Each structure stands twice: as structure tokens, then as C-alpha cells.
Amino acid sequence: MIDLQKDIHVFSNRKLAGIxxxxxxxxxxxxxxxxxxxVRVIFAAAPxxxxxxxxxxxxxxxxxxKLVAFHMDxxxxxxxxxxxxxxxYLEETLFSKVPFKEVHLIKTHGDxxxxxxxxxxxxxxGSIDLVCLxxxxxxxxxxxxxxVADFYxxxxxxxxxxxxxCRVQQVNDKCFDKxxxxxxxxxxxxxxxxxxxxxxxxxxxxxxxxxxxxxTLTQEVSTACPASILTTHLNCKFYFNQSAVSKxxxxxxTIVKKA
Numbered sequence: 028m029i030d031l032q033k034d035i036h037v038f039s040n041r042k043l044a045g046i047x048x049x050x051x052x053x054x055x056x057x058x059x060x061x062x063x064x065x066v067r068v069i070f071a072a073a074p075x076x077x078x079x080x081x082x083x084x085x086x087x088x089x090x091x092x093k094l095v096a097f098h099m100d101x102x103x104x105x106x107x108x109x110x111x112x113x114x115x116y117l118e119e120t121l122f123s124k125v126p127f128k129e130v131h132l133i134k135t136h137g138d139x140x141x142x143x144x145x146x147x148x149x150x151x152x153g154s155i156d157l158v159c160l161x162x163x164x165x166x167x168x169x170x171x172x173x174x175v176a177d178f179y180x181x182x183x184x185x186x187x188x189x190x191x192x193c194r195v196q197q198v199n200d201k202c203f204d205k206x207x208x209x210x211x212x213x214x215x216x217x218x219x220x221x222x223x224x225x226x227x228x229x230x231x232x233x234x235x236x237x238x239x240x241x242x243t244l245t246q247e248v249s250t251a252c253p254a255s256i257l258t259t260h261l262n263c264k265f266y267f268n269q270s271a272v273s274k275x276x277x278x279x280x281t282i283v284k285k286a
Contacts (some may be wrong), residue, residue, distance in 0.1 A: 038283045041207045041232045041268045045078020048230045068157045069097045072113030075161040075232045080209035084124040091125045099169040100215040101133035130159040158224040162231045165192040166239045166252035170215035176253035180217040227263040234270040241274040
């Protein structure tokens with residue numbers, strides 16, 4: 028179970044939360060790079076991750092030539108160079124700014140079955156050291172929405188139908204102009220693939236996520252809120268801004284005013 032004092036960090040605004048999460052990720056990677064030839068990290072793509080990724084892109088402590096990067100999900104049905112692709116977001120925000128050893132993008136514009144096999148093989152080459160993720164408005168992690176999330180999923184990566192609440196979030200996040208533009212299918216890493224990571228850093232921002240945060244931290248572990256499984260991980264740290272925890276009892280944590 029999570030330790031409120033060690034694992035939950037709440038900040039007065041999103042920038043402070045993102046920077047603090049970035050510092051935690053940086054520290055973890057720097058420690059590993061001293062003892063490993065490569066560090067394998069899975070990144071999420073969402074507006075909630077921007078401040079953290081921007082901090083990481085400026086890091087002069089990380090040995091980027093040791094970093095092997097993956098991302099956790101991707102839309103099906105968009106043009107290969109569409110700016111709405113998660114690969115496009117990560118390229119612009121982080122991957123193009125620092126010299127990674129390897130960057131493995133999910134490519135959904137060709138043979139999907141072949142891509143699932145390719146990406147599974149890449150992920151399976153070694154253990155995942157760190158997952159940087161968020162939580163969706165419907166409690167999803169990656170694109171494991173409540174109807175398709177499986178805590179015992181035998182697959183490493185799979186195709187899923189996106190729940191309408193998930194698609195609405197993409198409009199709320201201003202990633203798409205209207206619901207009809209949001210794809211209905213995507214590729215996602217499964218819950219067991221994410222949970223197998225040695226460490227997780229979860230950044231969740233905004234009032235629209237507050238119910239999901241509440242359910243993640245206070246309700247029973249269930250696919251009704253897929254993110255609830257994070258509370259069972261031995262090394263998962265949460266970074267929130269004040270509005271993201273607005274539905275929680277504030278006596279259980281301290282709001283940090285500066286990073």
C-alpha cells in the first residue's frame with residue numbers, strides 16, 4: 028500500500044508538481060546509469076506530463092546515451108505525421124531535444140498485428156526500469172479504460188476500443204477540437220506490462236481528474252478504476268497539483284508551495 032508521507036506529493040500548482048516529478052525521475056535515472064549500461068523507460072503522452080518532460084529535457088545530469096525510451100499507447104486511424112499522435116507529442120516535447128540511445132515509437136499506420144509483435148519483442152528484450160505515467164479522467168492508465176482493463180492480462184500490448192469518457196477527455200485536454208475527431212481505437216501497453224516496471228512516477232493534474240484521484244487512492248482495487256492498481260506497486264510515487272486532490276481529505280497530506 029502507498030505511504031501518504033513518502034509516496035504522495037501535492038503542490039500548489041501544476042508547474043511545481045511537474046518539476047518535482049521531473050527531479051524524482053532524474054534522480055532515479057542518474058542512480059541507475061551508474062550501474063547499468065542502459066536504462067529502459069516508458070513515457071506517457073498527455074498535457075499533464077508536459078512540465079515534467081520539459082524539466083527532463085533540460086537535465087544535464089542524465090546520460091541520455093544510456094536511455095532506451097518507449098511510449099505506452101497510440102491512436103489508430105490518424106495520419107502518419109498527425110500532430111495529435113502521442114509519438115508526435117513526445118518527439119516535440121522530449122525525444123528530439125536530447126540524444127537518447129534508442130527511441131521506440133508505436134507505429135499504427137501499417138499492419139497493426141505486425142506492429143504488436145514488433146513492439147512486444149522490443150519491450151521483452153529487458154526489464155523496464157521506470158514508467159512515467161498519468162491517470163485518465165475515467166481512471167485509466169495508458170489506454171486501459173475500465174471496460175478493457177485486465178489486471179491479469181496475458182498480452183503485453185493490445186488493440187482496444189476507447190471508452191467515450193476517455194475520448195471526451197482528449198477534447199477537454201484540447202488535443203482534439205471535437206469528439207468526432209478522436210479515434211475510437213488505439214494500441215496500448217497492458218496493465219501487467221506497466222506494473223512490471225521497477226518504479227513508477229505518476230503525475231496527475233487538474234480538477235477534472237479529482238474523482239479519479241479520489242477513487243485511485245481510497246477505493247478498493249478494481250478495474251472500475253484501473254489506476255487503483257497503482258496503490259499495490261512497491262515503488263510508485265504520485266505528484267498532484269492542489270486541484271487534482273480537491274475531493275480528498277486534506278488532513279492526510281501537506282500541500283507544498285515550492286519545489
